[in-house]
Amino acid sequence: MNENKAQHPDYTANDLDILNSGSWGFDSEDESSDSASEASPASVREHNPWDKEASEPTAEQEVQAENQPSRVELQPGGIKAAIEAILAVADVPVSAREFSAALIVSERAIETALDQLYREYNGYDDGETVHEPRGFELRRIAGGWRLYARQDFSPWVGRFVGGAQSSKLSRAALETLAVIAYQQPATRSYVAQVRGVNVDAAIRNLKARGLITETVPDEKGITQYITTDTLLEKLGLESLDQLPALAPYLPDVDQVASDPELTTT
Numbered sequence: 001m002n003e004n005k006a007q008h009p010d011y012t013a014n015d016l017d018i019l020n021s022g023s024w025g026f027d028s029e030d031e032s033s034d035s036a037s038e039a040s041p042a043s044v045r046e047h048n049p050w051d052k053e054a055s056e057p058t059a060e061q062e063v064q065a066e067n068q069p070s071r072v073e074l075q076p077g078g079i080k081a082a083i084e085a086i087l088a089v090a091d092v093p094v095s096a097r098e099f100s101a102a103l104i105v106s107e108r109a110i111e112t113a114l115d116q117l118y119r120e121y122n123g124y125d126d127g128e129t130v131h132e133p134r135g136f137e138l139r140r141i142a143g144g145w146r147l148y149a150r151q152d153f154s155p156w157v158g159r160f161v162g163g164a165q166s167s168k169l170s171r172a173a174l175e176t177l178a179v180i181a182y183q184q185p186a187t188r189s190y191v192a193q194v195r196g197v198n199v200d201a202a203i204r205n206l207k208a209r210g211l212i213t214e215t216v217p218d219e220k221g222i223t224q225y226i227t228t229d230t231l232l233e234k235l236g237l238e239s240l241d242q243l244p245a246l247a248p249y250l251p252d253v254d255q256v257a258s259d260p261e262l263t264t265t
Contacts, residue, residue, distance in 0.1 A: 072103045079105060079113040093144025093233065114138070114145060140238055142229040148236065169205070176202035177211060181231070181243060185215050185224035 072082045082103050086094060099110045123133035137150050149157045169177070176199050179191045192199045203225070206212045210230045214223050232239065 072105065079103060079109055080117055083110070083113055083117065087138075087145065087147045090146065092229075093141045093146045095144040098144070139236060141236060142232040142238065146233070169209075170202070172197070172199075173202045173205050177206055177227070177231070180206075180212055180225050181227050181240065184226040185218070187218060187222045187224050189222070191225075 073079055075081065077084075083099060086099065086102060096107050096110045096114065099114075100107045103110070118138045120131065121134045121137050124131050133150065135150050135153055136147050138145060139148050172195075175195055176191055179194050180186050183190070183194075188199060188203055191203070203212070207214075210228055211234070212225045212231075213228050215226045216224065218224055227240070235243075237243070
């Protein structure tokens with residue numbers, strides 16, 4: 001509708017009504033029926049929440065909603081505490097846009113709060129007091145934000161979760177994953193030729209863990225595999241561009257097909 005509405009694409013008219021009124025707008029049944037019986041047809045139509053034209057916020061209402069505190073800001077801890085609450089239950093990275101839609105605040109307010117949390121978790125010196133870092137840290141992963149145990153405490157965290165040793169990937173699975181990560185999209189036969197062994201079991205293992213997935217077949221109709229965002233989360237990376245530059249050491253598909261020493265016997 002206008003510039004303010006463009007900043008809040010996920011906001012509905014009812015969301016803005018919540019911000020403006022300071023309540024959810026649900027009166028008791030008796031009060032609703034009494035007011036309805038006393039109001040004229042015109043006034044009833046004007047306040048009908050199901051009437052799109054009547055409930056559409058005006059430019060003045062949107063400006064007021066932008067400038068005044070939202071309901072979450074009035075809670076103890078405000079936006080920062082609300083973000084922490086969401087991060088505590090999120091099992092995937094959460095983007096600023098998703099925070100904005102859930103908390104009914106602007107993305108600018110979300111980004112400001114995230115910057116403050118990032119600084120607080122990592123520790124800082126304000127000139128008067130040295131604020132030590134927390135045992136966890138906020139990382140930007142796969143286009144969103146997620147809490148991780150601080151790397152400095154990995155030896156002790158590792159001792160605590162020592163029972164998860166059996167969940168580690170085998171060497172065969174790791175090698176298969178590396179080939180796909182650097183040469184994706186890659187077919188099963190290509191990975192097998194690079195490794196020189198059958199990779200069926202490793203492919204099934206990686207798919208079951210959600211680390212790879214099937215993508216568009218190649219020109220011959222053969223299934224190809226790519227890595228998923230889950231791999232980025234596990235590695236703590238924003239994108240595959242942050243992987244170590246090892247791709248030049250892997251042979252190209254054409255080289256594998258033409259070199260008998262790289263083919264499976």
